[in-house]
Amino acid sequence: MNSTTNSSGSVIVEISGPLLIAFSMDWALFAILTVQLYLYYQAFPNDRVFTKSLVYSVYCISLMQAIFVTIDAFDIFGYGFGDPSALTHSKFAWLTAPVFGAIVACIVQSFYAFRLYRLSGSRIVPSILVFAALGICAAGIFGGVILRKSLKQDVAKIGVHVPTGLAVTTVLFLVGAALIDITIAGCMTYYLIKTDTGFRQTHALVTKLIRLSIETGVFTALLTVLILALFFGIPGKGYYAVPGSVISTVYANTMFAVLNSRFHILNGRAYVPTSDILISIPSHLRDTVGRQVVSITREEFSDRSNPPIELKKINVRIVRFPWFIVH
Structure with a gap:
């Protein structure tokens, strides 16, 4: 049984x-x-x-x-x-x-x-x-x-x-x-x-x-x-x-x-610290998607007769991201 x-x-x-x-x-x-x-x-x-x-x-x-x-x-x-x-x-x-x-x-x-x-x-x-x-x-x-x-x-x-x-x-x-x-x-x-x-x-x-x-x-x-x-x-x-x-x-x-996956958690594990600064630029400089990336970098120029002088140089780069990243 x-x-x-x-x-x-x-x-x-x-x-x-x-x-x-x-x-x-x-x-x-x-x-x-x-x-x-x-x-x-x-x-x-x-x-x-x-x-x-x-x-x-x-x-x-x-x-x-x-x-x-x-x-x-x-x-x-x-x-x-x-x-x-x-x-x-x-x-x-x-x-x-x-x-x-x-x-x-x-x-x-x-x-x-x-x-x-x-x-x-x-x-x-x-x-x-x-x-x-x-x-x-x-x-x-x-x-x-x-x-x-x-x-x-x-x-x-x-x-x-x-x-x-x-x-x-x-x-x-x-x-x-x-x-x-x-x-x-x-x-x-x-x-x-x-x-x-x-x-x-x-x-x-x-x-x-x-x-x-x-x-x-x-x-x-x-x-x-x-x-x-x-x-x-x-x-x-x-x-x-x-x-x-x-x-x-x-x-x-x-x-x-x-x-x-497109949204970002501030100070999370996937956070990448960067010194790049995002600023607004005129609309005629934007790409067809309407997004732009502007990076500001610092360059040091030296003169042999004078102490080094630090100047700021702004580099504007328009980066066209794929559609799936921005939409």
Whole structure:
């Protein structure tokens, strides 16, 4: 009797455990996203309408996902408490994981591709990235439709009897998303290095953006690879549900983190002390973006017959920053 109980209990834990962790992580990441949205709202009221539309659209999708996840969690652990069959039936699992994940990933990757276009000036690579993002988005949505129709929300059977269409769309979406993320991180790093002017503040900012691009791109790529490995490597288990359910919110958080990286904390760890002084200059000397950097340096002029005299020399340099830095 003990062996039977332990056997059935272990099967239940293999399904309920990953679901509980997945629901908790989804709520936690959505809370982080909400804080990031508040910071963005406070710090960047003058951003372009296009950027604001992307930000609020992604947040609305994440909000709907949080609502659907809450409904599923209450049905499984509330109404279905004590009923093992309730663990294998989820109303919105097909929507929150593959569909919302594909849509948010497409939006975020297209946003990165647009930033890459503004940084490099080339349309070839960004266009390829956008079309690839649209392709994997279609694959993810199609996979969600197949999951809803063929498996009928039976989460326990996913990974044991995987339909051919679902397997193909899952591989296309996850592998494609990983390749796109790595490509974006590599291209952003390359073009950011090319735009480095050598000034201390600019160099510190470029270094920060390079590190952020690599971290966000590699993290989302590793997450998609982990989902793929758990989905096909451990069939019959629900372990893939943990990273699979949060992929949408992770993509949203990476996008918000990149946008919020533009504000600066005075005297923080990333603060770079400098003697440069920023002053206003006439509008006709400003660049098309409307931003300028004016550095004041001191030079010492010496005369052999007189003691050294320190004079101030003002050097005005107009630096055109990439769009993603100033907007």
